[in-house]
Amino acid sequence: MSALPPDAPRLHAILSFLDKQIADNEAVGIYLRLQRDAVRQAIARAEVQQSSPQAPQQPSPAVLRASTSSRRQGSTGFSVEQQPRALGPEPVRIHTDDCGHGGMKHPISAHDARAALIDPQVEACPFCRPDDVLGLDLD
Template sequence: MAELPPDPARLRAILAFLEERVAENETVGIYLRLQRDAVREALARAEGLEPTGPRARRGRSTLPAPASSGRTTGAPGFTVERRKRAMGPEPARIHTDDCTTGGTQHPVGAEEACAALVDPMVEACPFCRPDAALGMDLD
């Protein structure tokens, strides 16, 4: 690393910039791990094997059904939306699976949605309120 400036103002600016990059990368990491686990489970099902991912270890061996599947269980599913902007990603947004706001969304389970909503770089959709559907009080 290059030599750091001696004054506190520039050091604080550098620290703030680095902390932003770390937070953005953690959000991307959460999203990528969720996608990786879903692909591993789908591959195991396609090969006729028992899924061995984190969901399977918790006793859950199937992915949540997509929003268009016409669920009959009554339990809401959830989706994650990765939003982009010119100066790096904005926080990811969690929706219920029947929410029509936002862009491209990827299905996640209730446990993943709960875990993501406590991350400061992930927010709940203000329209469909997945935090309320999960029984979480984020206010």
């Protein structure tokens, strides 16, 4: 997701839009939920910054957990990547969390990865094969 605006009113508008999109379009619901969580974290940071601009900013535990981009060695987590496309909706690709292929990814649970991979509009990465790791036969 591109840079979010710093003020809470616009962040709340974005959050409302994402909540409506999640309700209307479950095919990309997993990706939208991840974006919604990022917006909520940005709202929290913006509201803290607006309430005390002179105080040094200490990130909350939730922000620290969300900002961790890599998992512990040997983790069996998964991630979701939205594929860029010129026209139409962007397809979603699921990876194992240690996969080096693809662009910007967001961590998801094994349950969410399994649910997403059942959707015909969602792809499994052909390199890390998360469907094999989860024991799914998608062919």
